[in-house]
Amino acid sequence: MNSNKTILIVDDSQFNIQILSDILQEKSYKIALAKSGEMALEFVKAQKPDLILLxxxxxxxxxxxxxKSLxxxxxxxxxxxxxxxxxxxxxxxxKGFQAGAVDYIVKPFQKEVVLARVNTHLKLNETQKKLEKTNNELKKLLDEVKYLSFHDEMTDLYNRRYFENELDRLSNSRQLPITIFVADIDRLKFINDNYGHNKGDQYIKAAADILKRSTRSEDIVARIGGDxxxxxxxxxxFEAAKIIFDRIRANVIEYNNRNQLVESLEISxxxxxxVKDDENIDNIFQQADEMMYNNKGKNTTLKKYNFSSY
Structure with a gap:
């Protein structure tokens, strides 16, 4: 291990440098030298040593x-x-410890003391690096698990679990009004039965992309079922809902015009x-779901929707 470790000795005394160099070379450490503080800072900019004797x-x-500068x-x-x-x-x-040092060696140097402290702090630093790497890998893994637990694998949208958690969170929220959309792909079973599920998956992904592109960054878009x-x-x-609605319809039309499809993509x-605190959020979802099913398969345009209740 020692042969891979570089130790920078910073001292304006050639006598001290020679003593420390002789001690450290016995253990095959790589030695770098700086005879001033400025030279030390310049060296560290170009090459990071594993430890500094300062x-x-x-x-x-x-x-x-x-x-302090380092x-x-x-x-x-x-x-x-x-x-x-x-x-x-x-x-x-x-004062040395307050500046950030990990240890202190007093002159005249004793070989055993120098080697013991250098070896100890190199090992501690190596262990700390390994721990940091392990912690970073663990954090990355936990973030990935958390992401997967709340996202749909196929579409990368939020999944039903996340959506239902948000409904619970918003059930007593004062962030009114709260609008809930429900969307469903028309004739997906027909596409699956006649062209295969891989083709059906393409329609699901296309619909997910359209819904995501049609909404704002702060909106929650989730896949809550197969289609x-x-x-x-x-x-x-209502005004925001109308804008989102128009975007979805326009993006569906654009997608159909731009792609050669076995069947056109239609989304109900x-x-x-x-709008009121005492309204049940689950009922709002059910109303949206019923509205979607009432228009299922009709290739409904905005003008055909009944918005008179808003």
Whole structure:
């Protein structure tokens, strides 16, 4: 392991550099040298060492200033820094730790102490990196599980579970008016029976894409059944619903004109609006569902819908 680790020694004293180099080379560490704080910062910009042995008393930037600079940079903040100094006053040691150092070695150097502390902090840093990698992988996995639990695998829309959770959340919401759309693909069974389920899946994906493109980023679009979809619009009444409705119909027409299909894609749509606190959100959904089924298979245009109740 040692042969892969680079240690940067920062000291304006050639005598100290030589002693530390001799000690560390016994364990086959790669050694890099900087005789000033500025040289150290330039080196770290070009190549990140695995650990830094940093002198405190230097003519340009002192060790405390170099350490703070490195710790304030996200790219170098995790490099372990061990201060090396003839200063052994407790206030200087505390100041070193406050600057971000992980340890403190007092001159004159004792080989066993130097090697033990260097080895310890290299191992700790390596372990920390592994833990961070594991945590990131775990977080990514948990995010993926959460995403899959609330999204439909085929269409990437929200699934029925998420939709029903949102209905529960909005049941007592004051984000009125709340509009619920229900949409269903016409004649999908006919397409599946005559052209195969792979072809039917293409229609489901196309419908999902149309509904997603027809709505706003804040709207909830879900696949709640085989060929059934639902949309929730919060703080949106009839005018917003009409706009969404028009977009869906226009996008369906565009899709049919643009593609050579075995059967035209038709989507039946119904919607209902909750305008009062005491209205039951489940009833609103049922009203939207009934409206959709009443127009099922009629290739209904906007003008044929009865909006007189809004």
């Amino acid at each position: 002198d405190i008393m230097m003519p340009d930037l002192n060790g405390f200033e170099v350490c 710790k304030n940079n996200q790219k170098t903040a995790n490099i372990p820094i061990i201060f090396i100094s003839g200063l052994d006053k407790s206030k200087d040691i505390v 059934e979809f639902a949309i929730i619009l919060t703080e949106s009444g 749509i119904g919607f209902s609006i909750k």
